[in-house]
Amino acid sequence: MIYTSTNNTKEKVGFRTAALNGLASERGLYVPVKMPRLKGDVLGRNTFGPEEAAEVMHLFTGADVPLKVLTDILDQTLSFDFPLVKIGKDKYCLELFHGPTKAFKDVGARFMSRTLGYFKAQDDQKSHVLVATSGDTGAAVANGFLNVEGVQVHILFPKGKVSEYQEKQMTTLGGNIQAIEVEGTFDDCQSLVKQAFSDDQLKKEMSLSSANSINVARFLPQMLYYFNASKQLKDMGLENVVYSVPSGNFGNLTAGLYAKIIGLNITKFIASTNKNDTFIKYLSSGDYIPKPSVLTYSNAMDVGAPSNFARILKLYNNDWKTINENIKGLSVSDELTLEIIQEIYSNSDYTIDPHGAVGYQGLTTFQEEGETGIVLGTASPLKFASVIQKVIPDFQTPISDGDTVFKKSIQNNYASLVDVLMS
C-alpha cells in the first residue's frame, strides 16, 4: 500500500513511514494513493475475529506488518466487546467504550502503540509521541502506550478543563507516560504540538510522532468496529443500516466511509456534531470555513477545524455533491443534548453519554422507515457524570483510584514545552 500527502501528491511512502511520521508533507494527511477492495470471503464468514480483522488491516499495511504479526496485534487490540444495545424502535447503540479507558479511542491507541512498538523493535532510535488532548485521546494513548519499549509519550492537556476521571486516567500511570498540564485551552495545547512538529531543530534532536487521528495507525483500525457490527447485525437479521457518528475531528466517520468503500454494506452516514458545526455548514453551503472551537457538554467533539476533512475531500475528489449524497449532517445544541439524555433514560431506561446523545438526534432527524439506525456509543456515561447529573440527578460515577500523580505544569509558551521535552 502506497500513501501520499493530501497536500503533496509527489510524496509516496509505505505504511511504516506514514505511521512513524504522523503528519504528511506540507502539513497534509496520509491517504492511500488508491483505495483497496476487500477480496475473498472475509465478509461471508460467521465470525469477525483477529484473523478477519488482520485481513482487512493488511490491505492497508502491506508487507510492512506481516499478517501473523498483525493478527497478534489485533488479538490484543480487540480484546473487549462492542455490544449492539437496543435503545429505541429500530435504534441501537454500538457501545465502543468497553476498553480500558472507556472510550472508542482505545481501539486506535492500542493498535497504534503495538504497531509502533513492532517498528521500534527493529531500530534503536527512541520515538517521542506528542499529543494534545481534551480528555479521551490522552487517556487512551496513555493506557495504550504504557510500557511500550522505545516509545516515550508526552500528553498535553488544558489545566482544569478535563474531567477529574479523565485527568486520573492520564496522570496516575507514570513510566514512559508524561502528562503535561498547560495553563491554557485545548486549542493552545494543539498549537504547541503543531509548533513542535514544525520545529526542525527539535526534530533533529528527537524523533517525533503524533497519536491523533491524523496518524494512519490510529485512524485505520477504527474501520474494524463497523465490520464487527456488521457481523452482529447479520446474526440479528438486520439490514439497511445507517450510522450516526458523533463527530469532532471526523476520524471515526472517515473510517466508516473507508469501511464502506472497501466492501461493507452501509446505506448512509450521518455526521452529528455539537455547536462546532464547521462540517455541517460545509454540507449545506459548499464552503469550508474553520473557526475557533466553542466549549460544549460533548467536549471531545469541540473541534472547529476537523482534521480528517482533508481525507473526506480526497475520497470523493472534492465533489461536494457526492459528499452530500453519502453523508447527511446536523448540529445539536447543549440544551437539546440534555433533553435527549433525559428522554432516552425515561423511555428506554438507558443512560447515554452526551456525545451519543448528539448522535441519537442524527437518527431522529435522518433515519427513514425500514432503516436500522445505529449511533456510535463513543464514550461511557461514567466519563461525563457531571453533565448527566443535570438531568439524571441520581447518576453516580466511581472515581478511579490510584493517587500518585505524575504531571508537569507549564505555562502556555513553546519554550516551556521544549524544556520539558528535553528534560
Ligand SMILES: *Cc1c(COP(=O)(O)O)cnc(C)c1O
Ligand atoms: C474523540 C471523541 C469523539 C470524536 O471523534 P472523532 O473521530 O474525532 O470525530 C466523539 N466522542 C467521544 C467520546 C470522543 O472521545
